[in-house]
Amino acid sequence: MIVLDSAQILTTVKLSLETHVLPALSDDFARVQVLSALKALAEVSDRLENGDPADRSNLRIESGVRELADSIRSASPGFAEELDAALRAEPAGGAPRDRSRQLGEALWKVYVENEGDAAERLLEILQAEALRTMNEDNVWMCPEAIASLT
């Protein structure tokens, strides 16, 4: 329906599920599927409003790695160049997750092929971003889904 924007369509679907589907369901498994779907719709709505979280994550990693490369350039020019090359490389596709995959693999390769403080600092950057992303992502967890399993 071209006259509605994506956010409006998502909101309508969400309201329909809450109003017409959930109250009619007596099957617990089906109910928890709908509750999980509502959380997923909310996550997609947030992406429409605030952009793809993978994009933000990539930017934070790039910034941290660039800072690391600059700080070690005089002491470890070879290592700094490897970091630069990983940042310069372009992913096969243009989506944020393509960049996440390419950047993650390239930087992990730099980490495992090097030793010392700079390599450990690189690992810290990657791990800290993974934890941060995980924390932000948890807001979309469906408690009923977890409760059905624990």
Place this chain on the structure above:
Amino acid sequence: MAEVTASMAAPLEKALKAGAPQLGVERILSIERFTSGLSSQSYGVDAETAEGPIRWVMRVEPEHGVIPPYDIAREYRLLRAVHEAGLPAPEVVHLEEDPSVVGGRFILMSFVEGVIFRSMDPRLQEDPELLATMQQQFVQMLARIHATPQKVLPSYSTGEEAARGEVAICRRRLLETELLPSPILRHALDVLDTHAPPAQRICLLHGDYRLPNLMWKDAVISGVLDWELARVGDPLSDLAFTQTIGRGPCSIEGELATRYTELTGIEVDERLMPYYRLLEMVKGTVIGLAGAYDLAHGGTDLRLLSVARIAASGQAIMGGLEKQLEEYLEA
């Protein structure tokens, strides 16, 4: 009977009459889908038989899931072995190899009477005596499992291979299902590989030993369920599971760990436990994250979105466990 399960009744009845005449099925009365369980979908099946009414549980091998490849025939053989060994595992009565009957191969097993206690069950918080009794039962049953002989699962010739073998399985699973690079998991796997300790004993492990997988009747365990993660390995693995992924009011540590040692003669070496806790966290996280992969490849159980998220949360404590492990190695 809900519509989705009603359509299974006629083909199931026909298949059991033809393929399992010893069950004496006359009519399938109802099929009820259970909400618990993440991989194999389980159903309560009520039937009219020549002997009278009966209730079974049907576990259907999934096409998708977090711990492929699935092999319900292996589960059938293992359940039969542990049941025959005297453990209160459900008694399997039929293995259906034809996936077209209900949409996947399935096993039919006895329905275990009893109740399930969730980890946060208020009854346990309100009744310390009940909790203490259940904790003792919990430890005793794990000790019995670890003492159970079976020939279904492959054994390892040396204890050294057991931990490293588990790490290799985790690494393969991660490789197969990792949608985006996981620097924390990759690092933890390298640490586990480097420091894999020799096992002091090799035995049958349940692999998913936690309160929601036990049935209780009058504060006694009447059934041990969900054996799909069972394997052979170091018993400390199962103990570490109760302290991490399966953490709850019956976690085997402190006095309960001492009791476990009294029952089994297996020392719960606190210097080794960080290794096994890290291993269990990594295993659980890899399995949970596979939920996202499954959804991206045709899976439809939306609970997996949340499972993948909660699994990812496990990475937050891996750094601390690695540190504990390093401290032990330096000591």
